Amino acid sequence: MLLLNRFAVSLRHFQKLTKPRRWHHTSLTNELIENMDKKATWDRFYAENGSKGKFKNFEWFFGFHAVQEFILPVIQTMSHFHSHPLHILDMGCGTSALGPCVYKHSPCAVNVTCADISPVAIRLLEEHTNTLSLQSQNPSSVLSFIEMDCTQLRGQFESRSLDLILDKGTTDALVRSNEGRVKAGQIIRQCLQVLRTSGSLLQFSDEDPDARLVWLEREIRETDQAADVGVQEVGELRGVSYFCYQITPRVASHLKL
């Protein structure tokens, strides 16, 4: 079932974001853009970025502060139903501060895993985060980093073991590359297997709902896991609209209490 929960949010503060470092085509050739599903592309990108001197998180689209109100309430609601720390995956984290910020700012206990196919990104992010000695709001929270191919989530995580998966720009990168669309579909299917039935996948994207919702619905139909899809508008930045797609596994009616 497609739940179109779309509303316009006048996020004035969204405009006041700390200036994000956006993806500029000048820093990336077309050849690289076409190969955004490849590990080598990202290794090269993050190595180049990391060699520019002092480390700075690279944020695709925008940083944590633009989307915290889409993430923290979901965590808060989930925490009411669980006694364990919520297991959260930042899928294709790159060197974004999203995962470390969720770890730092979540009032409830979270076990945040930052995962990326690029070992260069993981090394840079982990090293940088360690230098910050971040204090989490909740003393039981945990933060870890892992190099992994997210088309193979099942090799790393047990079935129904994750509470929340965050995807800021990872699916977008895959669907825009020449051969990445199939991998993006694989990732959706893997997410639906490793998410708890009470869990959610949040995709932050600049893809228009007309295209993304149809694609998501088609991919979900190919799995044996029914799921609901909703979308909210995050806001507009420099003339581009951004969206938050929420994919939630649906519990089979005969299993409902």
Ligand SMILES: C[S@@+](CC[C@H](N)C(=O)[O-])C[C@H]1O[C@@H](n2cnc3c(N)ncnc32)[C@H](O)[C@@H]1O
């Ligand atoms: C557009 S960047 C987004 C990075 C980060 N989420 C952000 O917000 O800045 C896409 C990221 O996905 C990663 N990636 C691409 N394919 C992947 C895969 N199969 N498994 C895990 N990460 C992948 C890339 O290495 C890159 O860091």
